[in-house]
Structures are given as C-alpha cells and as structure tokens.
Amino acid sequence: xxxxxxxxxxxxxxxxxxxxxxxxxxxxxxxxxxxxxxxxxxxxxxxxxxxxxxxxxxxxxxxxxxxxxxxxxxxxxxxxxxxxxxxxxxxxxxxxxxxxxxxxxxxxxxxxxxxxxxxxxxxxxxxxxxxxxxxxxxxxxxxxxxxxxxxxxxxxxxxxxxxxxxxxxxxxxxxxxxxxxxxxxxxxxxxxxxxxxxxxxxxxxxxxxxxxxxxxxxxxxxxxxxxxxxxxxxxxxxxxxxxxxxxxxxxxxxxxxxxxxxxxxxxxxxxxxxxxxxxxxxxxxxxxxxxxxxxxxxxxxxxxxxxxxxxxxxxxxxxxxxxxxxxxxxxxxxxxxxxxxxxxxxxxxxxxxxxxxxxxxxxxxxxxxxxxxxxxxxxxxxxxxxxxxxxxxxxxxxxxxxxxxxxxxxxxxxxxxxxxxxxxxxxxxxxxxxxxxxxxxxxxxxxx
Amino acid sequence: xxxxxxxxxxxxxxxxxxxxxxxxxxxxxxxxxxxxxxxxxxxxxxxxxxxxxxxxxxxxxxxxxxxxxxxxxxxxxxxxxxxxxxxxxxxxxxxxxxxxxxxxxxxxxxxxxxxxxxxxxxxxxxxxxxxxxxxxxxxxxxxxxxxxxxxxxxxxxxxxxxxxxxxxxxxxxxxxxxxxxxxxxxxxxxxxxxxxxxxxxxxxxxxxxxxxxxxxxxxxxxxxxxxxxxxxxxxxxxxxxxxxxxxxxxxxxxxxxxxxxxxxxxxxxx
Numbered sequence: 139x140x141x142x143x144x145x146x147x148x149x150x151x152x153x154x155x156x157x158x159x160x161x162x163x164x165x166x167x168x169x170x171x172x173x174x175x176x177x178x179x180x181x182x183x184x185x186x187x188x189x190x191x192x193x194x195x196x197x198x199x200x201x202x203x204x205x206x207x208x209x210x211x212x213x214x215x216x217x218x219x220x221x222x223x224x225x226x227x228x229x230x231x232x233x234x235x236x237x238x239x240x241x242x243x244x245x246x247x248x249x250x251x252x253x254x255x256x257x258x259x260x261x262x263x264x265x266x267x268x269x270x271x272x273x274x275x276x277x278x279x280x281x282x283x284x285x286x287x288x289x290x291x292x293x294x295x296x297x298x299x300x301x302x303x304x305x306x307x308x309x310x311x312x313x314x315x316x317x318x319x320x321x322x323x324x325x326x327x328x329x330x331x332x333x334x335x336x337x338x339x340x341x342x343x344x345x346x347x348x349x350x351x352x353x354x355x356x357x358x359x360x361x362x363x364x365x366x367x368x369x370x371x372x373x374x375x376x377x378x379x380x381x382x383x384x385x386x387x388x389x390x391x392x393x394x395x396x397x398x399x400x401x402x403x404x405x406x407x408x409x410x411x412x413x414x415x416x417x418x419x420x421x422x423x424x425x426x427x428x429x430x431x432x433x434x435x436x437x438x439x440x441x442x443x444x445x446x447x448x449x450x451x452x453x454x455x456x457x458x459x460x461x462x463x464x465x466x467x468x469x470x471x472x473x474x475x476x477x478x479x480x481x482x483x484x485x486x487x488x489x490x491x492x493x494x495x496x497x498x499x500x501x502x503x504x505x506x507x508x509x510x511x512x513x514x515x516x517x518x519x520x521x522x523x524x525x526x527x528x529x530x531x532x533x534x535x536x537x538x539x540x541x542x543x544x545x546x547x548x549x550x551x552x553x554x555x556x557x558x559x560x561x562x563x564x565x566x567x568x569x570x571x572x573x574x575x576x577x578x579x580x581x582x583x584x585x586x
Numbered sequence: 587x588x589x590x591x592x593x594x595x596x597x598x599x600x601x602x603x604x605x606x607x608x609x610x611x612x613x614x615x616x617x618x619x620x621x622x623x624x625x626x627x628x629x630x631x632x633x634x635x636x637x638x639x640x641x642x643x644x645x646x647x648x649x650x651x652x653x654x655x656x657x658x659x660x661x662x663x664x665x666x667x668x669x670x671x672x673x674x675x676x677x678x679x680x681x682x683x684x685x686x687x688x689x690x691x692x693x694x695x696x697x698x699x700x701x702x703x704x705x706x707x708x709x710x711x712x713x714x715x716x717x718x719x720x721x722x723x724x725x726x727x728x729x730x731x732x733x734x735x736x737x738x739x740x741x742x743x744x745x746x747x748x749x750x751x752x753x754x755x756x757x758x759x760x761x762x763x764x765x766x767x768x769x770x771x772x773x774x775x776x777x778x779x780x781x782x783x784x785x786x787x788x789x790x791x792x793x794x795x796x797x798x799x800x801x802x803x804x805x806x807x808x809x810x811x812x813x814x815x816x817x818x819x820x821x822x823x824x825x826x827x828x829x830x831x832x833x834x835x836x837x838x839x840x841x842x843x844x845x846x847x848x849x850x851x852x853x854x855x856x
C-alpha cells in the first residue's frame with residue numbers, strides 16, 4: 139500500500155468513525171426512548187429534565203452537532219451534493235474570581251463522500267486572568283473589530299475560513315489567531331493592546347487555473363518580521379459608542395506572485411491599518427459607521443503583486459419596522475490610492491495574476507461602491523426566522539444573496555435551509571468570480 | 587334672611603356632593619397613591635438573582651430560558667440598570683444583555699453575542715414588543731411611571747384570601763395606548779404590601795389580551811418594605827401562549843458596583 143493510499147484510508151477511517159459517533163449522538167433521543175421496556179417512570183417535571191449535571195456547568199461544557207447538505211462546495215471546485223457532519227464541543231472552565239478559560243474545537247467532514255474533507259481544528263484555546271482594572275487573555279482567540287454589520291473595514295486581526303459550509307457561517311467562519319491581549323478599563327473606556335506573535339492567514343476559495351500550481355507562504359513561523367501589534371481605544375456607553383484602532387502586521391488576505399509561468403506563490407504582506415467606528419441611536423433608528431485607511435508596501439501602486447493603499451468605509455442604519463421585522467441597510471465605498479488597471483499588463487501571466495489579486499482584494503476599480511442589506515422576520519414567539527441577506531457591488535453589478543429560513547423545533551433542535559447565490563455580469567468581480575459556489579443548503583443542528 | 591340662607595344651602599349641598607364622590611373612608615388612599623406605592627415597592631437598590639422563564643405554546647411545547655441578572659437602581663429612584671446573562675438553552679448560552687433605563691426617553695441597550703464576539707448597541711424597542719419571545723413586554727419589565735395611565739378604584743375584594751384593591755388604568759393618551767399596546771389594565775393590588783396579585787390586560791381594540799398572576803412574593807428588604815415577585819404567570823388569551831417566570835437566589839446584600847454594567851462584564855461568557 140502506498141503512503142498516499144494509506145493516508146487516504148486512515149483519513150477515511152477517521153471520517154467514518156466520526157460519522158458513526160455523530161450519527162449515534164444524533165439518534166440518541168430516539169434510541170433512549172426505544173430501549174425502555176419497563177413501566178413508564180413517573181413524569182419528571184420539565185425543569186428537572188432540562189437541568190444539566192453540576193460538573194457540566196462547572197466546566198462550562200457545551201457545543202453542538204450538525205448534519206448538513208450543500209449542493210456545492212465553497213472551494214471553487216467541481217464538488218457537488220455534499221452531505222456533511224460537524225461536532226463542535228467547547229469548555230469554559232472558571233478558576234474563581236481571578237480567571238477563566240475557553241477551549242473550542244471543530245471536527246468536521248464537509249463531504250462524507252470525500253475522505254480528504256475531514257478536518258479537526260482548534261478554534262479557540264485561551265486563558266483569562268483578571269487583575270484590578272486589567273484583563274489579560276493569552277492563547278488562540280478571536281479578536282473582532284468593527285461596529286458595522288458583516289462589512290468591517292477595521293476587522294483585520296482574526297482570520298476566517300471562507301470555504302466553511304455552515305448556515306451560520308458569518309458567526310462560525312472565524313478560525314482564531316494566537317495573541318496576547320491586555321485590556322485596561324476605566325469607566326466607559328477600554329484600551330486594548332495586542333501582540334500577535336504567530337500569523338494565521340484567512341482561508342480563501344482559491345484553486346489554480348488548469349496548469350497553474352498555487353502554493354501559499356503562510357508565514358506562521360513566528361519570525362519577528364511576521365508578528366503583529368495592535369491597539370484600540372473604545373468607548374461604550376452614553377449616547378454614542380466609538381473606537382479608534384491601529385494595526386501593524388501582515389495582511390490576512392494574500393496576493394499572488396508568479397514565480398514561473400506555471401507557479402504562483404501566495405504571499406502575505408505587511409500593512410498598517412488606521413480605523414475608527416461609531417454607533418448611535420436616533421429615536422428608533424440605529425446608525426453605525428466604520429472606516430479604515432490601510433497603508434500597504436506599495437504606496438505608489440506600481441507593483442501588480444502588492445496591494446495598493448486604500449480607504450474603505452461603511453455607513454448603515456437598522457430599524458425595527460415592527461416587533462417581528464428588522465431591516466438593516468448599509469452603503470460602502472472603497473477608494474484605491476494610485477490605482478493601476480490590472481488589464482494593462484501585456485504579459486498574460488502577469489495580467490492574469492494581477493487580475494486575480496485585484497478581484498480577491500477588491501481593488502478592481504479606482505472607486506468601488508455597493509450596498510448590503512438584511513431583512514429579518516420572526517414569528518411564533520421567535521421560533522421561526524426568515525432572513526434575506528444581500529450584498530450588491532455597483533461597479534460590476536455583482537451580488538451575493540442569501541434567502542434562508544430557520545426553525546427551532548425545541549430548545550435543542552434547530553433546522554435551517556436556504557440558498558447562497560453568487561452572481562454578476564462580469565467574471566472580473568468578487569461575486570461573479572464566486573458564481574460556482576452558488577448552493578442550496580439544509581442543516582439540522584442539536585445544541586448541547 | 588332669604589339672601590343669606592341660599593348661599594349656606596348651596597355650600598351644604600356642595601360639601602354633601604364632595605362627601606359623595608370622596609373615597610369611602612378617609613384612610614383609603616386614592617387610586618393614584620396605590621399605583622405610586624405599587625411602582626416604588628419593587629424599586630430595590632440593588633439585587634442579584636437567577637431566573638427561569640418557561641414558554642409554553644398552545645400545543646403544550648415548552649422552551650426554557652435560564653438567566654442570571656444584576657440590577658442597580660439609578661440615583662433618580664426610578665430607572666434601573668440591568669445586566670442579564672443567558673445560561674440556557676445552549677444556543678444562547680453566554681449571551682449578555684445590558685439595559686440602561688430612561689423613564690422619559692428611549693432606553694440604551696447592548697447585547698453581546700458570543701458567536702460574533704461583539705458588543706452591539708441595539709435599537710430601542712417598542713414598549714409593546716415581546717421580551718425574548720415571551721408574553722411579557724418590554725413595557726411590563728420597566729413599569730411605566732404613575733401618570734402614564736389614569737387610574738380608578740373599581741372596588742375592593744378578596745382574591746385567594748388576600749384583600750385587594752381592584753384598579754382600572756387607562757392610557758393617558760392615544761400615543762401611550764399605541765406605544766404600550768394596552769387599551770385598559772385591571773389590577774388587583776394587595777392591600778397588605780401594594781404588590782399586584784393579578785392584572786388583566788385588554789388590547790387597544792378592547793379585547794381580552796392577557797392575564798398575569800403573581801402568586802408568590804417575598805419581602806427582600808424589611809427595613810424599606812421592598813418586595814419582589816418570586817413567580818409570575820402570564821397567559822395570552824389570543825394566542826394560547828403562556829410564560830412562567832420564576833426567580834431564585836435573590837441577593838440584595840451583596841454590593842453591586844457600576845462596573846458590572848460595562849462591556850467588561852458583558853463580554854464575559856460565564
């Protein structure tokens with residue numbers, strides 16, 4: 139047996155074992171009922187049935203299991219009709235008043251029919267220590283910046299996995315970064331200082347064109363030149379919430395550099411981000427704004443393999459039209475400094491890679507504008523949720539739409555279904571490029 | 587003679603009329619006084635508690651929300667600050683909710699969602715909106731100030747062995763009627779401590795909307811005569827949905843500082 143085949147068999151075995159465990163756990167309520175031949179026990183009050191053992195609460199154990207079906211993957215490949223299973227346990231132990239911690243792991247097989255889709259990943263693993271006015275968090279963690287909704291110009295610290303298949307991907311695609319964070323609190327103000335010793339990049343749906351080999355320099359060796367530093371001053375309370383932020387470190391998004399006609403290396407380059415955001419209510423309208431200037435290593439915009447500096451800002455409003463209907467609308471604009479047309483290059487390899495770089499880094503046009511919207515309706519005491527989420531990029535008329543429905547059968551069981559629609563008139567746009575990822579999905583989730 | 591006897595007669599008649607419309611007893615407080623005392627009797631300086639909210643739909647299916655709360659009364663003696671941490675069910679565990687009340691304006695509210703790792707300022711709710719899918723509205727949680735409604739004593743009667751005043755309250759304006767969603771409230775207020783025992787709510791069209799029953803109360807501060815409802819049962823007559831809210835582990839002794847009501851505590855998931 140070859141090494142490759144053995145690896146594949148081992149992965150398949152692990153995948154099947156995981157599936158069996160998850161299948162048994164999913165079927166547990168039914169099995170438990172079927173296996174009871176004796177007289178019916180006295181009815182247990184609802185409250186007692188739902189109470190968890192004390193040790194579970196002490197360790198803060200919880201998590202979820204989900205079974206799902208996607209009609210296409212999110213990896214720009216030919217995978218279709220993907221049944222998947224995921225278990226995501228977590229623990230939040232408390233060590234008294236001085237500290238606590240969190241460990242959360244995702245074990246997933248996004249396509250049970252493909253042995254290579256099995257993955258296990260530590261999402262977060264950190265400890266908190268509380269001293270007076272200072273909290274320190276060390277370990278793998280998610281650091282989320284920005285008060286706008288989903289489109290966050292200042293959110294440049296924590297990587298995401300854009301290939302994740304999940305009905306709640308906006309919440310679950312973050313994969314954590316190793317960091318030491320210290321927060322100093324004074325009244326409504328929080329000063330955060332962050333050191334990111336090990337770089338962890340975002341996972342993108344990238345696949346090389348036929349005949350092109352892609353490799354990624356993840357720069358996760360801990361070299362000091364790959365480390366990041368960040369600081370934020372935040373004020374939450376009173377009439378206006380706001381923050382000012384700064385980041386110096388590697389860009390989570392890569393750029394491609396052709397090293398031969400058939401080889402492209404994905405590199406992460408150093409950036410500086412200067413950001414600000416705010417949130418304020420005007421009557422029953424919530425207004426949010428967020429802006430960032432990102433300075434790159436190509437301020438003159440001459441290098442097609444380096445990102446140009448840019449300004450990116452978002453302004454939005456949300457409103458409860460009725461008790462059960464919320465509408466959220468945002469407008470955004472990106473201004474690319476010293477913009478260069480990627481199609482100007484004569485060499486086809488340079489041109490193709492430059493075009494891909496501008497698509498994924500959203501630098502295709504000198505000025506880019508768009509809108510995002512979310513309409514969410516609930517019914518039946520908030521057990522049924524219907525949502526329409528969309529982003530429309532004006533310049534190239536490309537769009538992402540997600541109509542979806544979720545229903546909570548019980549406190550434990552929840553079902554989701556919907557469609558992710560990517561499209562655009564032109565392939566040279568972010569959502570037009572991702573058109574292949576359009577997929578129907580259905581998911582059943584049990585939270586424990 | 588005739589000219590002086592007429593004013594005296596009128597005065598006697600007026601005094602008589604005044605006596606007719608006055609409360610039955612000189613010691614009997616007015617409806618407004620009773621509602622004012624009812625308003626202040628639950629204004630506790632600070633308190634920690636755990637609560638369990640059981641939501642039951644018309645088919646008998648139940649959902650349970652467990653929370654831990656910290657309350658602090660603001661210096662005006664009317665508004666409060668409240669921090670609620672959701673403990674169960676699993677899909678909302680760790681969610682934090684912070685509300686700073688303003689009786690004369692919109693409340694400030696923030697939510698922390700562990701999955702998003704973000705503190706988010708919420709848009710102010712309509713007072714009539716349901717609190718987390720329950721039969722209790724935001725307007726029920728922060729009891730409106732006394733003159734939001736006009737109050738009338740209907741009668742006195744015993745309810746489950748407790749002497750109560752029965753007080754009808756109607757909105758003071760059409761806007762208040764629209765905001766709170768009630769056309770009329772009829773409350774049975776315990777004479778012994780001014781805590782409500784039962785409230786019937788009519789909707790804005792005058793149809794029966796819901797009934798709240800408060801079967802168990804406790805005096806949490808004997809020195810200042812402050813009380814708290816240990817159990818509230820609310821039944822919506824139009825949907826068949828009901829809510830049972832039970833409070834446990836009430837603690838009014840432990841000091842509660844302003845720092846509890848900050849993003850620092852909001853972001854702690856446990």
